[in-house]
Amino acid sequence: MRILAAMSGGVDSAVAAARAVEAGHDVTGVHLALSRAGGTLRTGSRGCCTIEDAMDARRTADLLGIPFYVWDFSERFRDDVIDDFISEYKAGRTPNPCLRCNEKIKFAALLERALELGFDAVCTGHYAHLVSTVTGLELHRAADDAKDQSYVLGVLNAEQLAHTYFPLGETPSKALVRAEAAERGITVAQKPDSHDICFIPDGDTRGWLAEKVGTATGEIVDREGAVVGSHEGAHAFTVGQRRGLYLGVPAPDGKPRFVLEVRPVTNTVVVGPKEAxxxxxxxxxxxxxxxxxxxxxxxxxxxxxxxxxxxxxxxxxxxxxxxxxxxxxxxxxxxxxxxxxxxxxxxxxxxxxxxxxxxxxxxxx
CATH class of the missing domain: 2.40.30.10 (Translation factors)
Structure with missing residues (x-):
C-alpha cells in the first residue's frame, strides 16, 4: 500500500512509520504544522507540533529513508479546533480538542488530501487497532490499557477506518515501543510524551481563555439560586471543579462545593455538594x-x-x-x-x- 505516515516528532509515530516501512509499504512521512507562530521550542513534555518536533520527525524520516514533507494545516486547525474550543467554552460546554483534532484534522483534512494524492491509508502512532469482520472493519481498544487511545478515535466513521493504519495497537506496552525505537536508532526513543492542550503549552487554560474571551463579573449561586460568590467569567469554570471558586458564603454543612453547571447566557456558575x-x-x-x-x-x-x-x-x-x-x-x-x-x-x-x-x-x- 501507499502509506502517508503522520509524524508528530514523537516516539510513537516514529515507530509506527518504521513498522510500515518494514512491512513493505511505500511510505511517505508528513508533519503537520498546526501553528503559524512557529518560533517556540517545546519545553519538557508540554505541547506538541513545534519546530523542534518537525525537526525530530525529519530526522526519523531520513533514518528510514522515506520522503518527508511539512504541510501547513494551521488555518484549518485554527478554524476547526481552536475556534471550536473557544466557542464551546463560551457556550458553557467543556470540549475535547484532541478528539476534535482527530475528527477534523488527522482523519478528515489529512486523510482527504492523502486520498487525493493517491495514498491508500494514513498511518499514525495511536494505540488502537482494527479488526476485520463480515460486517466490515471494527475499531477496538489497544492491547495496552494504560496507553489505549480508542476514546479519542471514537469519532472515526467506517469510511475513515477503511483508510487508517494503526501499527502500534497490539503492542503490549509503551516501554516496548521505546525499546524498539532505541534498537532502530531513532533519536526520540526517550522523548517525553506530550500532555496538556497543544495550543496552550503552559497549561494555563483559564488565563488563555480570559485573553480570548475577556472577563465579565457574574454570580456564583447554589442549587436553590442563593448567591454565594462572584467570578470574572463563567467560561473559566467547568463541571466538577473545586479549586479557585473563592466563595464568600460557606455551605451550611461546611463541606466543599463543586461546580455543577455553567450558564453562559446569564454568566452564572452553579455550585453544590459533591453528591450532586x-x-x-x-x-x-x-x-x-x-x-x-x-x-x-x-x-x-x-x-x-x-x-x-x-x-x-x-x-x-x-x-x-x-x-x-x-x-x-x-x-x-x-x-x-x-x-x-x-x-x-x-x-x-x-x-x-x-x-x-x-x-x-x-x-x-
Missing amino acids: LAIAEIAGERFSWAGAAPVDAEFACEVQIRAHADPVPARAFVTEEGVRVIPDEPLNGVAPGQSAVLYVGTRVLGQFTIDTTVSAVPIGA
Missing part, C-alpha cells in the same frame, strides 16, 4: 458510528466519558433526536460538551457529544 455531581442520564444529538451501526435501537453497552475513565455498563437508546444513555451506576462530574464513547467489550461502537445531563440527586434532596 452524580449523573443518572446523558443525551446528545450529534453522534456517529465507528463502523457498522447497531442493529437495535436499544442495546446494552459500556459508556466512557473521558479518555482514561473506567467504562461503565449502561443502556443506550437511539432515536431520530439522538442518543440517550442510562448508566447502571451514576457517572461522576459529566459536563455538556464532553464526548461519550460507547463500547461493547473492546469494540468501539461510536460516540456522541453530550448535550444534556440528569442529576441522580434532585434539588433539595
Whole structure:
C-alpha cells in the first residue's frame, strides 16, 4: 500500500512509520504544522507540533529513508479546533480538542488530501487497532490499557477506518515501543510524551481563555439560586471543579462545593455538594458510528466519558433526536460538551457529544 505516515516528532509515530516501512509499504512521512507562530521550542513534555518536533520527525524520516514533507494545516486547525474550543467554552460546554483534532484534522483534512494524492491509508502512532469482520472493519481498544487511545478515535466513521493504519495497537506496552525505537536508532526513543492542550503549552487554560474571551463579573449561586460568590467569567469554570471558586458564603454543612453547571447566557456558575455531581442520564444529538451501526435501537453497552475513565455498563437508546444513555451506576462530574464513547467489550461502537445531563440527586434532596 501507499502509506502517508503522520509524524508528530514523537516516539510513537516514529515507530509506527518504521513498522510500515518494514512491512513493505511505500511510505511517505508528513508533519503537520498546526501553528503559524512557529518560533517556540517545546519545553519538557508540554505541547506538541513545534519546530523542534518537525525537526525530530525529519530526522526519523531520513533514518528510514522515506520522503518527508511539512504541510501547513494551521488555518484549518485554527478554524476547526481552536475556534471550536473557544466557542464551546463560551457556550458553557467543556470540549475535547484532541478528539476534535482527530475528527477534523488527522482523519478528515489529512486523510482527504492523502486520498487525493493517491495514498491508500494514513498511518499514525495511536494505540488502537482494527479488526476485520463480515460486517466490515471494527475499531477496538489497544492491547495496552494504560496507553489505549480508542476514546479519542471514537469519532472515526467506517469510511475513515477503511483508510487508517494503526501499527502500534497490539503492542503490549509503551516501554516496548521505546525499546524498539532505541534498537532502530531513532533519536526520540526517550522523548517525553506530550500532555496538556497543544495550543496552550503552559497549561494555563483559564488565563488563555480570559485573553480570548475577556472577563465579565457574574454570580456564583447554589442549587436553590442563593448567591454565594462572584467570578470574572463563567467560561473559566467547568463541571466538577473545586479549586479557585473563592466563595464568600460557606455551605451550611461546611463541606466543599463543586461546580455543577455553567450558564453562559446569564454568566452564572452553579455550585453544590459533591453528591450532586452524580449523573443518572446523558443525551446528545450529534453522534456517529465507528463502523457498522447497531442493529437495535436499544442495546446494552459500556459508556466512557473521558479518555482514561473506567467504562461503565449502561443502556443506550437511539432515536431520530439522538442518543440517550442510562448508566447502571451514576457517572461522576459529566459536563455538556464532553464526548461519550460507547463500547461493547473492546469494540468501539461510536460516540456522541453530550448535550444534556440528569442529576441522580434532585434539588433539595
